[in-house]
Amino acid sequence: MRKNSIKNTRINGEVQKELSVIISMEVKDPRINPMTSVVAVEVTPDLKYAKAYISVLGDEESKKSTYEGLTKASSFIRSQLAKRLNLRNTPELSFVMDQSIEYGVSMSKKIDDVNKASNKSEEDASDVAEGDEAENGEEN
Known part of the structure; x- marks a missing residue:
């Protein structure tokens, strides 16, 4: 599968949509800012890894604590993603703060x-x- 194929683009969109719902509704970590949005998601063609670009409205301390909270909750988020999406592999998540x-x-x-x-x-x-x-x- 090519990196920019239609299938990969659709998978990126679905993972982004589900990830934003999971982060806003399911994750109960108080460190995560309520004004956190998933800007984009890049899933590798083999579906092993995903890079999620996160934007946080707030100061630097809020961004740092949100990043730490998301990193700690990544296994929970991944399990929720596996339940919601029917993919061959559930990608391992890495978060990148997007400015x-x-x-x-x-x-x-x-x-x-x-x-x-x-x-x-x-x-x-x-x-x-x-x-x-x-x-x-x-x-x-």
């Missing part, structure tokens, strides 16, 4: 700041232009 959502939010904030500054400078320029027109109109 893409956080990066996207920060970039969006920066773009908004630039747009606000641009709009303000345009308004200031139009105010100056209107003032010049008013002065020119009074002289005639």
